[in-house]
Amino acid sequence: xxxxxxxxxxxxxxxxxxxxxxxxxxxxxxxxxxxxxxxxxxxxxxxxxxxxxxxxxxxxxxxxxxxxxxxxxxxxxxxxxxxxxxxxxxxxxxxxxxxxxxxxxxxxxxxxxxxxxxxxxxxxxxxxxxxxxxxxxxxxxxxxxxxxxxxxxxxxxxx
Numbered sequence: 480x481x482x483x484x485x486x487x488x489x490x491x492x493x494x495x496x497x498x499x500x501x502x503x504x505x506x507x508x509x510x511x512x513x514x515x516x517x518x519x520x521x522x523x524x525x526x527x528x529x530x531x532x533x534x535x536x537x538x539x540x541x542x543x544x545x546x547x548x549x550x551x552x553x554x555x556x557x558x559x560x561x562x563x564x565x566x567x568x569x570x571x572x573x574x575x576x577x578x579x580x581x582x583x584x585x586x587x588x589x590x591x592x593x594x595x596x597x598x599x600x601x602x603x604x605x606x607x608x609x610x611x612x613x614x615x616x617x618x619x620x621x622x623x624x625x626x627x628x629x630x631x632x633x634x635x636x637x638x
Contacts (some may be wrong), residue, residue, distance in 0.1 A: 486555030493544050493551065500544075504537050525594065536581050539574040546571050560627040568621035572614045579610030 512526050546567040553564050582603045589595040 482557050482559070483555050486551045489551040489554065490548065493547050497541065497544055500537060500540055504533055508533050522594075532581075532585060536578060539578045539581075543571045543574045546574075560624055560631050562625070562628060565621045565625040565628060568617045568624060572617040572621060575610045575614035575617065579607045579614070582606045582610070 509530060512530060516523055516526060550564050550567050553559065553561050558564070586595065586600065586603050589599065
C-alpha cells in the first residue's frame with residue numbers, strides 16, 4: 480500500500496470514529512439516559528452530571544483523533560518516521576492514560592456515593608482496559624518511530 484493510500488485510509492477511519500463518537504455522546508447516551516430515568520426516576524439528579532462527565536471524557540478522544548490526523552498527514556508526505564509523529568504518538572499515549580484515570584476516578588466517586596451499578600462498573604473497566612492498552616501501544620510505537628527516525632538520519636548522513 481502506498482503512503483498516500485494508507486494516509487487516506489487512516490483519515491477515513493478517523494472521520495468514521497469522530498462521527499461515531501458524536502453519535503454516542505450526543506444521541507445514544509442522552510436517549511438511553513432518558514430511558515433509564517423512566518425506569519429509575521430517583522436518579523434524576525445524576526442525569527446531567529453523568530452527561531457532562533461523558534462529554535468531558537470525549538475531549539481527550541477528540542484531541543487524540545486530531546493528533547492522529549496530523550500523523551496521517553505526515554504519512555501522506557512520506558515522513559512516517561518523523562519527530563512530530565513520535566511526539567504525537569507520545570501525546571496520544573498520555574491522553575489514553577488520562578481517559579483511563581477519569582474513568583477510574585468516576586468508579587471511585589460512584590463507589591463512595593454508593594451508586595456504582597455492576598453494568599456501569601463493567602463498562603468503565605472495559606474503557607479503562609482499552610485506554611491502558613492504547614497507551615502502552617502508542618508509547619511503544621512512539622519509541623519505535625523515534626528509533627527509526629534516528630536510523631534514517633544516520634543513513635542519510637552516511638550516504
